[in-house]
Amino acid sequence: MSTVGQESVVAQETVAGSGTGGGRGRGRPKGTWTSVAATRTPTTLVVLRYAVLVTAALGVLVPLTWTVLSSFKSQSELAQRPPSLMPKSFAPTNYTEAMSRFDFGTYLSNSVIVTVGATILTVVINTMCAYGLAKYNFRGRNALFLLVLAMIMVPLQVILISVYKVASDLGLVNSLWGLIIPPAATPTGVFLIRQYMLSIPDELIEGSRVDGAGEFATFLRIIVPLCGAPIAVVTVFSVMWRWNDFLWPLIISQDQSKYTLPVALAQFSAEEVVPFNYILAMSVVAMLPVVLIFLFLQRYIVTGIANTGIK
Amino acid sequence: MLADTQPDIAEGARSMGSGAPARRRRPRLNRQKIAPYLFILPNMLVFAIFTIYPAINMFNMSLYDSRNGRTFRWVGFDNFTEIATDSEFLQVLTQTVVFTIGFVGFTVLFATLFALLLNDSFRGRTFFRAVIFLPSLLSAVVIGLLWGWMFERTNGLVNVALGSLGITGPGWLVQDHLAMGVVIFVGLWMHTGFYTLIMLAGLQGIDPNVHEAAKVDGATTWQRFTKITWPLLRPTTLVVLILSTISGFQAFDFIWTLTGGGPVGSTTLLVQYIYERGFSTPTRYGLAAAGGVVLFGFVFVLTAINFAYGRRKEAA
Numbered sequence: 001m002s003t004v005g006q007e008s009v010v011a012q013e014t015v016a017g018s019g020t021g022g023g024r025g026r027g028r029p030k031g032t033w034t035s036v037a038a039t040r041t042p043t044t045l046v047v048l049r050y051a052v053l054v055t056a057a058l059g060v061l062v063p064l065t066w067t068v069l070s071s072f073k074s075q076s077e078l079a080q081r082p083p084s085l086m087p088k089s090f091a092p093t094n095y096t097e098a099m100s101r102f103d104f105g106t107y108l109s110n111s112v113i114v115t116v117g118a119t120i121l122t123v124v125i126n127t128m129c130a131y132g133l134a135k136y137n138f139r140g141r142n143a144l145f146l147l148v149l150a151m152i153m154v155p156l157q158v159i160l161i162s163v164y165k166v167a168s169d170l171g172l173v174n175s176l177w178g179l180i181i182p183p184a185a186t187p188t189g190v191f192l193i194r195q196y197m198l199s200i201p202d203e204l205i206e207g208s209r210v211d212g213a214g215e216f217a218t219f220l221r222i223i224v225p226l227c228g229a230p231i232a233v234v235t236v237f238s239v240m241w242r243w244n245d246f247l248w249p250l251i252i253s254q255d256q257s258k259y260t261l262p263v264a265l266a267q268f269s270a271e272e273v274v275p276f277n278y279i280l281a282m283s284v285v286a287m288l289p290v291v292l293i294f295l296f297l298q299r300y301i302v303t304g305i306a307n308t309g310i311k
Numbered sequence: 312m313l314a315d316t317q318p319d320i321a322e323g324a325r326s327m328g329s330g331a332p333a334r335r336r337r338p339r340l341n342r343q344k345i346a347p348y349l350f351i352l353p354n355m356l357v358f359a360i361f362t363i364y365p366a367i368n369m370f371n372m373s374l375y376d377s378r379n380g381r382t383f384r385w386v387g388f389d390n391f392t393e394i395a396t397d398s399e400f401l402q403v404l405t406q407t408v409v410f411t412i413g414f415v416g417f418t419v420l421f422a423t424l425f426a427l428l429l430n431d432s433f434r435g436r437t438f439f440r441a442v443i444f445l446p447s448l449l450s451a452v453v454i455g456l457l458w459g460w461m462f463e464r465t466n467g468l469v470n471v472a473l474g475s476l477g478i479t480g481p482g483w484l485v486q487d488h489l490a491m492g493v494v495i496f497v498g499l500w501m502h503t504g505f506y507t508l509i510m511l512a513g514l515q516g517i518d519p520n521v522h523e524a525a526k527v528d529g530a531t532t533w534q535r536f537t538k539i540t541w542p543l544l545r546p547t548t549l550v551v552l553i554l555s556t557i558s559g560f561q562a563f564d565f566i567w568t569l570t571g572g573g574p575v576g577s578t579t580l581l582v583q584y585i586y587e588r589g590f591s592t593p594t595r596y597g598l599a600a601a602g603g604v605v606l607f608g609f610v611f612v613l614t615a616i617n618f619a620y621g622r623r624k625e626a627a
Contacts, residue, residue, distance in 0.1 A: 045532070049428045053439045056425065059500070060442050066468055067457050082471055125354040132350030136343075144351065151358060153614045154366045157561045157582045158607045161589045161599040162365035162372055165380060170360075185357035215346035244450040246564040247582075251590060262452040266568050269456055276460070283453045290448050298441065301448070305508050 064287075071095075071280040078277055094281035102274050104282050106257060107264040110176060111243060114260060117180040119238040123231060126189035131219050133190070134197035135205060145194070151187040156248055164251050174255040183241070183248060189234040196230040197223065229300075236300045240290055261286050369607075373600035380596055390601040399576070400584065400602070406491070407580045411559030413495040414502075418555045419548065421503045426510030427540070440511070444504035451501065455568030458497045459484065487577035490570050494578045497569055498562060506551045513547025514540070546620070553617045560609050581606050 070078060071094060072087035099105040133145050156163065163182065164173075172178030200223065208218040224231070249260045259267065265282055268274040294301065373390055375383040394400040429440050446454065461468040462483040470480030484490050517540065525535050563582035566572065572579035579587075581602065588599035 046433070049433070052424070053428055053435075053443075057439055057442045060446055063457060063461060063468070064445075066461070079466065081466055082474070083466065083468075125357065128350045129354035132347040136347035136350075138344070138347045141347070144355070147363075148358070151362050153611055154362055154607070155561060155610065157563065157585070158603050158610060159362070159365040159369050160582075160585055161596055161603060162369040163361055164589065165368070165372070165596075166360060166365055168380070181357060182361040185354045185361070190354060209343075215342055219350070240448060244448075244452075246450070246452050246567075247586075251586075262450050262564075265456060266452050269568060270571060279456065280460075283456060286450050286453050290450070291445070294441075294445060294448055302508065305505065305512075 067280060068284055071277070071284045073277060073280075075275050075277050078280075092281075094277045095285070098274070098278035098282050102268070102278060103256075104261075104264065104278070104285075107259045107261045108285065110253075110258060111261040113176055114179040114245075114249075115239055115242040117176070118184055118242045119235060121180060121184040122186055122189055122238045123235055125184060126186060126234060127193055127224065127227065127231060128219070129185075129190050130193035130197055131223055134194045135200075135202070135223070148187050148190050151185075156183075160247070160251070167252060173252055174258050175252075176258065178252045179242075179245075179249055179260065183245070186234075186238065186241075189238065192234055193227060193230045196227055200226055232297075233300045236293060236297050239293065243286075243289060369600050369603050372596060373604050375597050377596040378594055380594070383596075386597065390597040391604075394598060394601050394605070402576065403579050403581055403584045404605075406578065407560060409491065410495060410498070410562065410578075410580055411556060413491075414498045414559045414562070415552065415555045417495065417499045418503055418506055419551055421499065422506035422510045422551060423544075423548070425503065425507040426514055427536075429507070429511055430514045440507075443507055446501050447503075447505035449501070451564040452568050454497065454501050455565035458493070458500070458565075459569045462493055484570055485574055487574055490574055490578050494566055494570060497565055498559070501565060502555065502558065506555060509551055509554075510544070510547055513544050513550075516547075517543045549620060550617065553613050557610055557613050560606060560613075 069085065069087060070083075072090050072092070073084075074088070074093070077084065077088060099108070129148075133141060133148070167173055167178050167182060172182070204222055204226075205218055208222045213221065244262065245260070246262045246266065249263045250266070253259050253263050256264075261282065265279060265286060269276075269279050372383075374385065374387060376386045376390070377383045425443055429436060429443075462470075464470060464480070464482040464485065467480075467483075469483065473480040481489060483493050521539055521543075522535055525539060530538070561582055562580055563586070566578055566580060567583065570578045572583050585599050585602040585606065588595045588602060
């Protein structure tokens, strides 16, 4: 688990050619760097560093491991005092029964549909918008770009009531479209892709036009293939945003059949209608995709945060 | 290129068939003029409907009283006077400020500490960085849920661990000051990794030659920290300070599943107040919108500071 993460970070540093400390150590033959490090930093600092970091890592990993282990326990095992560390068996009973007895299959599939649908829509309209703002000169372009940036200042929490009114006037309440369309136009995505597109030489576009390609064909065949990196970043972020999204689905999905996984977990744990062993199992399901994405695509996530400062 | 090498032929072609190329060129130019608008249209349409219009309409809605979302009665600034004198709103506002101060203070402290520890190369660096960052990607709802379970009085992991040390753990989520402490802790647990990455990016931007030069001059590790690292890290610290403050004012989802705003409303923050005015009976849309205007005020001021500061940095 950890090795995969480590490899991807190392790969990122090699690609970026950055990492002041990492760069120095890499070229050196194995074994020599420890002695250099030892003269550079006093031993007490080394011990202190590991003490703090190990504590922090345990603070993250112990609760998560405890959750995963407990998600296999039965209701009576969970109530046991003192609790046992390991479950009696690793049979996925909680997982299958939560799906069959409490409709978590529906909530899971709602979450998947919304995440996939909203991400596709986000990537398409953000990329198009970024291209329009990056590579054309037209009246009002800068004002529109500033307007996009200003949208960062208006988070959903602020305009909750008035967006809900719009959504309900448009009949989007209790519909998955209501979860897919409104959050799709992300300012972060437009910003990220536009900044990248600015570095693409205009000659490529001019050349394509001279060859007789239309505006949209130029965009699709010349520009999009060059923007793989920022599009990947936006895709990864959008998947995580929509998968974890709570406040918007909470007000749009009022009908149980339209719940997403986080909404179902929040509502059912508050009402205490679903036994907690099922809630735990579904919590693990809610965390799993993000953890997997993180392990395999850490590079894109770190790049995105470094470039925008937005999560 | 064609025009350069064979000017007369190009000239001739243009004058000869003046009608045809001109007709063909005009749609091409028009297409280039219309194209950008078509490219930005879908995104801007969604923005306009679901962000810009609601943002403007929120100010409008804050001037009306509505209990059902269909009939609106003009009341002027009554909603604002009502929340300004409402003891519940004032309590919520105070709690939001207390939470934000605690959250931001500890977050900046720990993010700086972790970033400094993760800055040089050592064995396990990438592993620790990944683990510390991980919680900020997890679902906030799930994080609140799990910590609520772990801070549970009798059988939660925290009190079981304390019990094994011979300490009787308190009812973390039953006593109001402890509950606020737990909320701040969970906020910290969830977000520190993200701000650590930003601090780390700031540290990596410091030219290592400055440190080398100071070392040659005989500066100690502590001197290098206070005289070089800390001053050069100040812009990044400010960014982290502002971003975490904005995030503190907007905190909602993990608290919703951790404490539900309780006990007796002692961890209810501004966004939950807005949500409850709008979506739980008795609904008061006007009050919710007025609360939104107050929250917007905070976010706007903080973002403006951030932008102004970023501009100044670019200009310098």
